[in-house]
Amino acid sequence: MAQARVAAGVLFFDEAGRVLLVKPTYKAGWEIPGGYLHPGETPSECAAREVEEELAIKPAVGPLLVADWAPNPGEGDKLLFVFDGGQLSRADKEAVTPDGIEISTWAYHDRSQLESLLIPRLARRVLAALDHRGHGGAQYLEHGTAWNGGAPATEITTPQS
Structure with missing residues (x-):
């Protein structure tokens, strides 16, 4: 039986629709x-906890955008969830404080910049989440690519992909 590592993240946006990214x-x-995720923690609980730990804010975690089955040869099986955090309130934006341990800084970035800033497998996942945002429900991905039945998505075998 698979014993996947499970992670969750949140996309936050500014007024111009740019995506908030953090610099580890x-x-x-x-x-x-x-x-x-910690043992016994749900993906949405993990996402909220991580945002609070990394950025010192407690905004609501919105709906699930994508779930991505993305095993990596060097890291094993992974199931990754991306939630919609919406636009941060003025108070949350002003309160954002990187923890300085895991995160050094944060910034908003245009969609056109994401492929150059994120590793390829994360860029595919984030772009798929952006494309699905506003369509309702969650989208299932394999390796960051939509899967709607039939043949599975092409397996990605390079550690950085």
């Missing part, structure tokens, strides 16, 4: 706020 201290590149 422990690796190159940018990420979305989020992280791995």
Whole structure:
């Protein structure tokens, strides 16, 4: 039986529709706020906890946008959830404080910048979530690609993909 690692993240937006990304201290590149679930924790609880830990804010975690089955040869089976956090309130934006341990800074970025800022597998997942946003319900992905039955999505075998 599969024993997947499960993680959850949240997409937050500014008035212009740009996506909030965080800069981890422990690796190159940018990420979305989020992280791995603790035992007994639901994906939405994890997303809310991680946002509070990383950015010191407690905004509501909105609906699920995508669930992505994305095993990685170097890291094993993964199931990754991305929730819609909507637009942060003025108070939350003013209160954002990176923890300085895991996250050094944060910034909003245009959709056109995401592929150059995020690793490919995360970029595919975030872009799919953006495309699905506002359509209702959640979309199922495999390796960041929509799967609607039939043949499974192409397996990605490179560690950075």
